[in-house]
Amino acid sequence: MPSSQLHHTPSNESALIDAIEENLYAMLAAWGHTPGAELVQDPAAMRYTTGIAFPAFNGVARAHLAEDTIENELDALLAFFRERSLPSLWWLGPSATPETLGDRLRARGLVRTEDAIGMALPFDDLAAPPAVPGLDIRRASDATAMAQWTEIVADCFDLPHDILLACAELFATMGDDRSSRAYVGLLDGVPVGVSALYGEGDVAGIHWVGTLPAARGRGIGTAMTWAVVDDARALGYRLAVLHASQMGLGVYRRLGFTPHCTFEHYVCWR
16 A cells, blocks of 8 residues: 555554555665665565675565575575675565565575564654753754764664765765654764654654664663654654664654564675
8 A cells, every 4th residue: 555545544554564664665775776776676576785795785675586486586686696795684574475485595594683573653642752851863964963873873783884984975865855864862962862764655764763872771762763753743744664673662662653563684694
């Protein structure tokens, strides 16, 4: 169901799952349109590269592989990244087929990492969380702020520092408009937290929520998430979605997000 129709059936479980899945895949596809990137979309799967040698920035999504051709299709998908000497991350969302796909990936040497929980929050009766004293959240709308944002993302998500320049160039393409925004949280003037918005249709995706380890436990992750929700609501979005780690699950539940699906992650370093 297209995201523009979500407001007609806000309680429809299938529509919510579709929205969660499609927002993620739309953001990954947008990476495939950035300078030096590649994007291939065919009936079997969507594959994208950014040229950055880290799995999060190259991958496979929307996998719908046929049982009678799956071995050849897997060979072709894996070769796509091997020929470019790039590691990849496979997103197996609720629509991925066949059900044995994860087993087949493991049999080929891919490693299953932590799953992500797809969550959604309709914009009805939202209540702002308590303010964090000394925290100032700003849109990263210039090069200095984006550099701060990138450095915090790298620390929060264990990105190698030798790819920071390439990451900064990629994230700079996010822009600062209705569909794509980045946010930096400063605690007493020191950058400590990040979050981002990627929106399409009626759906606002919340991505890259992180807090530096030294500043955790103060509600900053909650505040960074709320900043995107509040901004998205003002921009006219009707639903917020995200993909939570186990560490962030409690934060999002307290804001009213509910889980609806799971994304399995498989990494190929070869």
